Amino acid sequence: MNITLSITKxxxxxxxSIMPEGVASITExxxxxxxxxxxxxxxxxYLVLLERKVAAWFQLRIGPNRVGWWGLLQxxxxxxxxVSKELTGTVKADKFLYNLAxxxxxxxxxxxxxxxxxxxxxxxxxxxxxxxxLIAISSIGVIGILLGGWSSNNKFALIxxxxxxxxxxxxxxxxxxxxxxxILITGSLQLSEIVEVQKNGWLIVQGHIPAVIAFxxxxxxxxxxTNRAPFDLVEAESELGAGFHTEYSGMKFAYFFLAEFIxxxxxxxIATTVFFGxxxxxxxxxxxxxxxxxxxxxxxxxxxxxxxxxxxxTFPRLRIDQLLTxxxxxxxxLNLLNLVLMALIVWLNLTIQF
Amino acid sequence: xDTNIATSNLKSEDYFINMGPQHxxxxxxxxxxxxxDGEIIKxxxxxLGYIHRSIEKMCERDSYQQIVHLTxxxxxxxxxxxxxxxxxxxxxxxxxxxxxxVKVIRTIIGELxxxxxxxxxxxxxxxxxxxxxxxxxxxxxxxxxxxxxEETCGARLTMNxxxxxxxxxxxxxxFVKRTKEFIAHFKTKLPEYxxxxxxxxxxxxxxxGVGILTKEDAISFGASGPVGRGSGYSCDVRKxxxxxxxxxxxxxxxxRTEGDSLARYEVRIQEMWESxxxxxxxxDNIPEGDVQVATNAVIxxxxxxxxxxxxxxxxxxxxxxxxxxTKNPYRLKFRSPGFSNLSLLNHIAVGGKIGDLVAxxxxxxxxxxxxxx
Numbered sequence: 001m002n003i004t005l006s007i008t009k010x011x012x013x014x015x016x017s018i019m020p021e022g023v024a025s026i027t028e029x030x031x032x033x034x035x036x037x038x039x040x041x042x043x044x045x046y047l048v049l050l051e052r053k054v055a056a057w058f059q060l061r062i063g064p065n066r067v068g069w070w071g072l073l074q075x076x077x078x079x080x081x082x083v084s085k086e087l088t089g090t091v092k093a094d095k096f097l098y099n100l101a102x103x104x105x106x107x108x109x110x111x112x113x114x115x116x117x118x119x120x121x122x123x124x125x126x127x128x129x130x131x132x133x134l135i136a137i138s139s140i141g142v143i144g145i146l147l148g149g150w151s152s153n154n155k156f157a158l159i160x161x162x163x164x165x166x167x168x169x170x171x172x173x174x175x176x177x178x179x180x181x182x183i184l185i186t187g188s189l190q191l192s193e194i195v196e197v198q199k200n201g202w203l204i205v206q207g208h209i210p211a212v213i214a215f216x217x218x219x220x221x222x223x224x225x226t227n228r229a230p231f232d233l234v235e236a237e238s239e240l241g242a243g244f245h246t247e248y249s250g251m252k253f254a255y256f257f258l259a260e261f262i263x264x265x266x267x268x269x270i271a272t273t274v275f276f277g278x279x280x281x282x283x284x285x286x287x288x289x290x291x292x293x294x295x296x297x298x299x300x301x302x303x304x305x306x307x308x309x310x311x312x313x314t315f316p317r318l319r320i321d322q323l324l325t326x327x328x329x330x331x332x333x334l335n336l337l338n339l340v341l342m343a344l345i346v347w348l349n350l351t352i353q354f
Numbered sequence: 355x356d357t358n359i360a361t362s363n364l365k366s367e368d369y370f371i372n373m374g375p376q377h378x379x380x381x382x383x384x385x386x387x388x389x390x391d392g393e394i395i396k397x398x399x400x401x402l403g404y405i406h407r408s409i410e411k412m413c414e415r416d417s418y419q420q421i422v423h424l425t426x427x428x429x430x431x432x433x434x435x436x437x438x439x440x441x442x443x444x445x446x447x448x449x450x451x452x453x454x455x456v457k458v459i460r461t462i463i464g465e466l467x468x469x470x471x472x473x474x475x476x477x478x479x480x481x482x483x484x485x486x487x488x489x490x491x492x493x494x495x496x497x498x499x500x501x502x503x504e505e506t507c508g509a510r511l512t513m514n515x516x517x518x519x520x521x522x523x524x525x526x527x528x529f530v531k532r533t534k535e536f537i538a539h540f541k542t543k544l545p546e547y548x549x550x551x552x553x554x555x556x557x558x559x560x561x562x563g564v565g566i567l568t569k570e571d572a573i574s575f576g577a578s579g580p581v582g583r584g585s586g587y588s589c590d591v592r593k594x595x596x597x598x599x600x601x602x603x604x605x606x607x608x609x610r611t612e613g614d615s616l617a618r619y620e621v622r623i624q625e626m627w628e629s630x631x632x633x634x635x636x637x638d639n640i641p642e643g644d645v646q647v648a649t650n651a652v653i654x655x656x657x658x659x660x661x662x663x664x665x666x667x668x669x670x671x672x673x674x675x676x677x678x679x680t681k682n683p684y685r686l687k688f689r690s691p692g693f694s695n696l697s698l699l700n701h702i703a704v705g706g707k708i709g710d711l712v713a714x715x716x717x718x719x720x721x722x723x724x725x726x727x
Binding site for chain 2: 319
């Protein structure tokens, strides 16, 4: 029996014993939300630090190393600075939408975290349409970017926002279709069941060729979804200054910034769940200790996060028309073909199962 | 009929943006007035003057020794070559016999300056197309050159090593050794540039066929340097009008005929190889001798007009002096390469995307203080 899960169970039982059922479940939801919020706000900050360290490593630098040991408190200090900064804005901005935009982005990013199976029973919200929920939620973020760019009354921000709209709408198709390819094997959208299926081998192994193609497409489209280089046209500092968040400062800017990193984590976590067996260890070597599942999950996720950082620090940026050409002329047809191929493989029972 | 009314009621305006004067892509205080249609550039109008310091007017006030110091602040990435241009003008006007040692040292440092300028350009070029890592690679190698300069003349950027009549002082004893070390180092690092950026498929797509400048246009816009040579216009001053020790070395004038951004990029990468070869030919046999010839404390040029052109890292820099026989020039005009090269920005950027504009502008390698003197 592991300790963490029994603690949550104890709290659950205790809550339901002292309160009526309705109040207890609402209290429990709020508690879980607060815990998730706290964990991922900090995790987001450490992803920023990781990115800065990785960037430094690529760029022959040391990176942050002054605040705390190995710069561990640097991003905390940055966050404190951002909290204390003045919130500026343009005079003719659409104030309501301008203030609303960052929350759209950060809330949608945090909401998606609820469904991830970090380990066997460590999943806040196991719904039967898990994957669909993830795709739906992650596309809400773009509304925030569009609103932010449009309402801040800045021409550069507007161009950035429009690019973002075009980009996200296009690449969502590929993200959805590549995940759909994998759903053909699992036969379920529920994340816990997707993990269950992978006890016979990770899906990227089970689905071999089409699964690898789907993973590649997913990584390209996923990187584009998070607006990171080489698809960072939304910000494109050499073209648009800071893009859609040019006019944001202080904590509102920090929300956009944090959301980018949490989104990156989400894209990597989806890839881990759908392609690499989530919390499952290779060949079930640590199956007897479920708590280690968290380590496996985070380990796999961080490797994919590192891959995305690797993209960012070595590739130049695409141009907007090349971005759209890549999606509509190459990825989408390839994806559809891949879907048919996967369907054939599943139909003919050609999947590899251990 | 109805459609006519509808269209006449709609007010349409060009989407106009100010790129700069504070904008990361303009490399300084240059303002571009952009008229765009969505992402497509309809018109680019560079607006200059934000960093104008009246250098030409100040030259009319100063003596010839003082003018040399002002030229550092024009194209600060080729400061040594700018100094050399003024010194050569004065020396030619006075018909001074310059020691061979001075000529060779000037050429070596000039070529080192060119490499330093091109490495910085390469780093910034990568950054403009979104590959931030190149910046640090470029600076890593440039720092080594700056260290050599610092040891020899005490300054890393605005060097002031030349004076009319020679050099301010002799080279540092370590100069030859460190320059050789740098060449050996850079020969292993320059292929790294190609591996990191040139061969990248995204980069190739961004550069190939973008910002095309034909040879005829290059000539009529007065393009020079790598911009002209990228279009097949043979305009290397070092080749056609060799100065200092450049007539003693063999090197290839790098020419590309495509005229697109990639051609301009490749010309600069190749030029770094050529510059290294020039330095290698000279570094082992720097002649012994004086490092300056005596000039009068107050230099007075004979009455007349004098012109000298040199090849800076950006192209042809001309110095045109009208002297009335006094200690300062009546009029001094610099023909700066950046100004002519910038003038063709509208020509090559119209019809492209915003990203193309930034990439093409990066291949023009503008230094704003050179344009606004």
